[in-house]
Amino acid sequence: MCMRHTKDEMTALSIVNDGFVKVFKNIDQFQNKGALQGWIKRVVFNCLSDHFRKKSNHFFTLPVKEESKVPDIIGRLYYEEILDMVDQLEPITKDVFLLHAVEGYKHREIADILDIPENTSKWHLARARQMLKKLIGKSNLMRNKKRNEQKYS
Numbered sequence: 001m002c003m004r005h006t007k008d009e010m011t012a013l014s015i016v017n018d019g020f021v022k023v024f025k026n027i028d029q030f031q032n033k034g035a036l037q038g039w040i041k042r043v044v045f046n047c048l049s050d051h052f053r054k055k056s057n058h059f060f061t062l063p064v065k066e067e068s069k070v071p072d073i074i075g076r077l078y079y080e081e082i083l084d085m086v087d088q089l090e091p092i093t094k095d096v097f098l099l100h101a102v103e104g105y106k107h108r109e110i111a112d113i114l115d116i117p118e119n120t121s122k123w124h125l126a127r128a129r130q131m132l133k134k135l136i137g138k139s140n141l142m143r144n145k146k147r148n149e150q151k152y153s
Helices: 009-025 036-056 079-087 091-102 107-114 118-151
Strands: none
Touching (some): 009 036, 036 107, 079 091, 079 118, 091 107
């Protein structure tokens, strides 16, 4: 997870190290609610988000790293186009979308990570979906227009 969101291995290792130091110092706070792995992942992710907060004065952006497997949902759109569309979202909306859709966090967890109300997280996710639908629609229109131009050229 840290390698996906940082540019270099040393930074990722530093964040993971900080995360595991916090895990070992606070292991007594684990309440056996859910899996230990999930709790550890959250602690490390909080260290990752702290790293970005420190670096960029409160706002941070989590880049999506290209995976070898592209989900079927994308259909005929190219993966790079999807990434470009996500990059067009407002920073906080993009962060909420990536945390929910890519990382799998729940709105309560996103609210804690980003220090926003839970309903605001839900609103940003709905807004991201709405904006992405519009962008995908525009992309499809442009693609169809290009096909028609090529057909009749």
